[in-house]
Amino acid sequence: MNGANSLSYKTSWRTGGAQTLCYAILLALAIIVIYPFVTLLLGSLKTEGEFFANPVGFPRSWQWQNYADAWQQAHIAQFTINTTMVTAGTVILTLFCAGTASFALSRFPFPGNRIIYLSFIILLTLPVQVYIIPLYVVVVKAKLADNLLGLILCYTTGSLPLSVFLFKTYFDAIPEELLDSARLDGCNDWLTFTRVVLPLSRPIIATVSIFTFVQAWNEFFLALIFIHSPDRQTLPLGLQAFFVNQFQTQFPLLFATLTISIAPIVVVYLLLQRQFIAGLTAGAVKG
Secondary structure (H helix, E strand, O other), rough: HHHHHHHHHHHHHHHHHHHHHHHHHHHHHHHHHHHHHHHHHHHOOOOHHHHHHOOOOOOOOOOOHHHHHHHHHHHHHHHHHHHHHHHHHHHHHHHHHHHHHHHHHHHHOOOOOHHHHHHHHHHHOOOOOHHHHHHHHHHHHHOOOHHHHHHHHHHHHHHHHHHHHHHHHHHHOOOHHHHHHHHOOOOOOOHHHHHHHHHHHHHHHHHHHHHHHHHHHHHHHHHHOOOOOOHOOOOHHOOOOOOOOOOEEOHHHHHHHHHHHHHHHHHHHHHHHHHHHHHHHHHHHOO
């Protein structure tokens, strides 16, 4: 009995020690992730002199006026409208194109199916800087430069490889019997897709939506290349022109604008976090 008790004690001690180590690692990772956001928020509520005197500490007086000044001086309203239009268009177009393409690649074994899917996978490894010159030529010849529609099409193109990969992985796991039942009830392929597949795919739709939303909302490089008119600039492009100049950077106002710009991303994630996690889990297990 003493030996059994000793073994049980050692096992419980090891289990408890492993759990403590896991919690310590998770806590450290959480601090690493949260710390920049806390610093950003605190920095946005300081005066300029206080920021340079103590960049990472708590403000002595909370300067909420920084947000009102940043909103007015940086024309955030116009930039937010532009970014919202581009992001919404990108998400909708990506969901439609990736969803339909993935369903075809998953359920219709036509010639070239694997080659097309492999092409999407290869595109995952190519950064946009590799093909920016031919992309620029195509956009200019299509007369889509300095146009929000041009940004939507470019962002959608960049989002499709990952979206197709996630959608197809999810669609492959849907039992064929469900689709056969829908066809026996008189549904054609489109009705089967819209009435059977899509209602079952809410988790992966949320996952793709969040990935696409974040990518389109934060994208800077393509906006810098294709957008020239100030009234068509998106948030990342427009904000970099304010509060940063050759002689001085107004960090409190800059931090306030950055806080405002990331708020929609946090809200969208909080609203869709359950479906987002479910979509990632389903793709990992079923794939």
